[in-house]
Amino acid sequence: MYTQLTNKGTDMLNNIEDMQKLGKDNMDMAMESFGSVTKGMQAIAAEVADYQKKSFEDGSAAVEKLVASKTLDKAFEAQADYMKTSYEGFVSQMTKIGEMVTDLSKDVYKPYEGLMGKMSK
Template sequence: MLNNFEEIQKMGKDQMDMALESLGSMSKGFQAIASEVADYQKKSFEEGSAAFEKVAATKSLDKAFEAQADYMKTAYEGFVGEMTKIGEMVTDLSKDAYKPYEGLFAKAGK
């Protein structure tokens, strides 16, 4: 009976360690994603402000439309690139959060 209690206690400790390791990985991943989003927002705001100033400084309507079109193209490409990067970060976060459980699931599958 005592031996079973020790095994249950060890198993509970191992599971808690895995959960804490997984949560630590998730916390680091979310912090990295939040930092990346904040950096992108700052960069996007600065680029938008610069584009507005460029459009406002133009002398002709054609140049204003051209400047606006250039900004929209650049902003769209930047957005797609950023979302791709964040998607990769989320994938890495998921993999890192799952790692502590790989051995447990491998044992359960046998």
């Protein structure tokens, strides 16, 4: 009877240790994932800020060019050039940010890949 109680106590102690290890592993994965989110969001925010600055500068230059136009044709040409480059820049920037978000998603998921592999077995 004593050995049965001792074995049950040892099993319970092992279960508690396993649960503590699992909890620690889960916390480590969550912190790694959170670090990836933080780093990725900072990079995206910096990219958006750079784009906003460039967009403002381009807009200011376009207004100056528009005001300096001597003829109506030159004014329309300046406006059309600005609209074209502005649109192309916007599409390019959104593509880049989309790629950054995709990379961020992959980085956030990485810590959980091993766990998902264990669960599927």
